[in-house]
Amino acid sequence: MDYEAHFQKRISDLKSEGRYRSFATLERIAGRFPKALCYAPDGSSKEVTIWCSNDYLGMGQHPVVLNAVKEAVDRSGAGAGGTRNISGTTRYHVELEESLADLHQKESALVFSSGYIANEGALSTLSKLLPDCIVFSDALNHASMIMGIRSGGCEKHVFRHNDVEHLEELLKSSDPKRPKLIAFESVYSMEGDIAPIKEIIELAEKYSALTYIDEVHGVGLYGPRGAGVAEERGLMDRIDIIEGTFGKAYGLMGGYIAGKAAMVDAVRSFAASFIFTTSLPPGVLAGARASVEHLKVSDIERQRQRRNVRRLKARVEAAGMPYMQGESHIVPLVVGEATCCKQVTDMLMSEYDIYVQPINFPTVPKGTERLRLTATAAHSLEEVDHFVDVLQELWSESHMFQHAVA
Numbered sequence: 071m072d073y074e075a076h077f078q079k080r081i082s083d084l085k086s087e088g089r090y091r092s093f094a095t096l097e098r099i100a101g102r103f104p105k106a107l108c109y110a111p112d113g114s115s116k117e118v119t120i121w122c123s124n125d126y127l128g129m130g131q132h133p134v135v136l137n138a139v140k141e142a143v144d145r146s147g148a149g150a151g152g153t154r155n156i157s158g159t160t161r162y163h164v165e166l167e168e169s170l171a172d173l174h175q176k177e178s179a180l181v182f183s184s185g186y187i188a189n190e191g192a193l194s195t196l197s198k199l200l201p202d203c204i205v206f207s208d209a210l211n212h213a214s215m216i217m218g219i220r221s222g223g224c225e226k227h228v229f230r231h232n233d234v235e236h237l238e239e240l241l242k243s244s245d246p247k248r249p250k251l252i253a254f255e256s257v258y259s260m261e262g263d264i265a266p267i268k269e270i271i272e273l274a275e276k277y278s279a280l281t282y283i284d285e286v287h288g289v290g291l292y293g294p295r296g297a298g299v300a301e302e303r304g305l306m307d308r309i310d311i312i313e314g315t316f317g318k319a320y321g322l323m324g325g326y327i328a329g330k331a332a333m334v335d336a337v338r339s340f341a342a343s344f345i346f347t348t349s350l351p352p353g354v355l356a357g358a359r360a361s362v363e364h365l366k367v368s369d370i371e372r373q374r375q376r377r378n379v380r381r382l383k384a385r386v387e388a389a390g391m392p393y394m395q396g397e398s399h400i401v402p403l404v405v406g407e408a409t410c411c412k413q414v415t416d417m418l419m420s421e422y423d424i425y426v427q428p429i430n431f432p433t434v435p436k437g438t439e440r441l442r443l444t445a446t447a448a449h450s451l452e453e454v455d456h457f458v459d460v461l462q463e464l465w466s467e468s469h470m471f472q473h474a475v476a
């Protein structure tokens with residue numbers, strides 16, 4: 071077999087479908103987010119405004135965070151030096167896990183290399199350890215949850231997105247004696263909507279199922295202490311396992327779970343993706359803890375972000391552009407066709423120095439390709455207005471959005 075030709079063919083197929091992924095090479099400028107330099111292949115660069123970042127509150131450049139990172143590097147050096155079990159558990163890990171257990175008012179918390187790894191490790195381990203477990207999974211759950219459930223290897227039922235009636239049907243028709251786990255997200259990152267958390271908890275209580283919530287796009291942003299949508303809605307104590315990330319609103323990287331001590335300890339003891347990997351370095355952990363602690367008490371960043379999100383939604387709506395109207399801070403603008411989606415974002419970048427990454431299959435279903443817009447705390451109202459003016463211009467003049475579906 072001509073291996074190389076085979077791989078080339080797979081790539082050219084992607085290109086002809088318009089969903090070949092090209093990355094923007096950025097250099098973020100501390101203190102100037104959402105501005106960044108964007109590099110062309112010839113090495114030249116220009117300043118752009120980012121409109122698709124998950125650094126929702128600008129914590130990736132907050133002085134409190136930067137100082138904590140620097141101090142930890144100066145004190146402890148670059149790497150952790152081992153896996154958690156073999157010399158890689160530092161004071162920074164333990165302190166961050168205490169901070170997280172407090173954030174979510176749970177007995178225990180456990181830090182992973184990323185949110186992806188946290189979902190994969192926790193869901194696979196919990197479902198594998200429960201004998202004959204059945205997992206109920208929202209149809210739009212993140213790839214990391216799907217991977218975790220798949221590698222857990224137990225029976226799985228997918229319920230229609232946010233559809234509690236369908237979930238109940240599935241629960242009702244399952245053997246009442248078998249252990250069950252319901253896995254869902256709070257904020258769905260690509261749709262911008264929020265799960266009916268209370269109704270799902272009520273079903274879990276009625277059918278004796280464990281609840282596992284991914285609050286990756288909720289933590290830092292929602293609730294009086296930034297513990298997520300479940301905190302905002304007064305439901306945190308009724309959820310068994312909360313999963314989160316430091317990679318989005320907290321501005322760094324790394325993931326975690328929080329829950330009952332026995333469950334967290336089981337994951338710590340059995341999850342391969344937790345055990346067999348080098349632990350996060352001191353700088354990242356110290357920065358994450360500084361960010362979590364800061365957002366437990368500071369609301370300024372959240373207020374500014376909400377103000378900008380409100381403005382963005384109001385202006386997009388007034389312009390008559392078809393965005394998916396969810397309760398969250400995410401504004402998905404549906405284009406509905408991959409090549410067109412890419413053309414729009416190329417134009418934004420080349421003509422207007424605005425960076426939005428097109429979102430294509432398999433991140434979202436084919437035919438629903440979209441621009442996923444995020445107004446952060448770091449944008450100004452003028453930047454919001456300018457951005458929507460530009461979108462509107464493209465919209466009306468260039469027929470770029472001819473495939474748009476309402």
Ligand SMILES: *Cc1c(COP(=O)(O)O)cnc(C)c1O
Binds near residue numbers: 186214259324
């Ligand atoms: C980004 C994301 C993850 C993964 O988190 P990372 O820390 O980036 O690995 C998990 N779940 C959802 C819903 C996400 O959007």
